[in-house]
Amino acid sequence: MFESSRLGRDFFNRETLKVARELLGMRLVRIDSRQRLSGVIIEAEAYRGEEDQGCHARAGQTPRTRVMYGPPGHAYIYFTYGMHWMLNFVTEEVGYPAAVLIRAVHPLEGLHLISKRREPQPPQRWTDGPAKLCQAFGIDGSLNAHDICGPDAQIFVEHGDPIPDSSVTKSPRVGLNNVSEPWKSIPWRFMTGARQ
DNA sequence: AGCACGATTAACT
DNA sequence: GTTAATCGTGCTC
Numbered sequence: 001m002f003e004s005s006r007l008g009r010d011f012f013n014r015e016t017l018k019v020a021r022e023l024l025g026m027r028l029v030r031i032d033s034r035q036r037l038s039g040v041i042i043e044a045e046a047y048r049g050e051e052d053q054g055c056h057a058r059a060g061q062t063p064r065t066r067v068m069y070g071p072p073g074h075a076y077i078y079f080t081y082g083m084h085w086m087l088n089f090v091t092e093e094v095g096y097p098a099a100v101l102i103r104a105v106h107p108l109e110g111l112h113l114i115s116k117r118r119e120p121q122p123p124q125r126w127t128d129g130p131a132k133l134c135q136a137f138g139i140d141g142s143l144n145a146h147d148i149c150g151p152d153a154q155i156f157v158e159h160g161d162p163i164p165d166s167s168v169t170k171s172p173r174v175g176l177n178n179v180s181e182p183w184k185s186i187p188w189r190f191m192t193g194a195r196q
Numbered sequence: 197a198g199c200a201c202g203a204t205t206a207a208c209t
Numbered sequence: 210g211t212t213a214a215t216c217g218t219g220c221t222c
Contacts, residue, residue: 045203054203059219081204082215088203101203121206131204175203 004158009149011157012072016091016098017188020046023089024192025163028105030137031154035113037137039105039127040160043195045173046188048091048098053183054176057097068097073149077134077141084131085140089148089157103130103174104195113138128194169196 007026012019023044030037047055056078057065067076068090076088076099088099105127107114114136118126127133134140139155148156170187177184 064218079217080202084204086203129204173203
């Protein structure tokens with residue numbers, strides 16, 4: 001049997017909007033204490049550049065945003081609202097701060113462990129938000145800066161069935177209430193399947 | 197040192 | 210529709 005092909009660094013070393021769009025339909029994989037968890041990515045958002053007032057890098061390079069300035073194909077994982085972790089993949093060349101936030105997946109593998117971590121929520125609420133999927137997949141700050149293209153990656157992405165443009169919805173990014181225009185409304189959120 | 201707020205979630209009226 | 214939970218971060222004093 002074939003091993004599904006993993007996305008390499010070249011995939012992430014591209015324009016962030018393109019990466020976010022093309023991540024739809026790909027499979028997020030988490031190797032968690034020898035168990036394999038996975039889900040199809042159905043929602044993602046692009047954040048790029050210091051001029052993007054929705055991006056954490058609007059404040060320039062700080063201890064938190066350092067990873068976003070580093071090489072593509074690494075995980076940028078941050079803590080927010082005092083309790084939630086968020087998973088992003090760093091994109092574009094070294095020195096340019098950019099990343100794609102993974103906002104929702106459709107769970108495929110490891111359903112028992114996922115359900116246990118997300119108890120007592122029903123299956124449709126297991127991984128339908130950026131913090132929910134991190135909880136379900138056991139992703140936290142200990143994996144910040146993790147190389148998702150390395151041979152021993154505990155988080156990586158595999159090729160999936162391509163999603164046609166007719167099945168992709170774009171909209172403004174979520175949760176940027178205090179952000180100035182045009183960044184607040186720019187349609188850098190990509191959705192398909194159940195999110196659409 | 198203090199402060200306001202956050203790329204959210206779940207529970208509640 | 211509203212709101213509490215809960216604390217790191219970046220900014221001001």
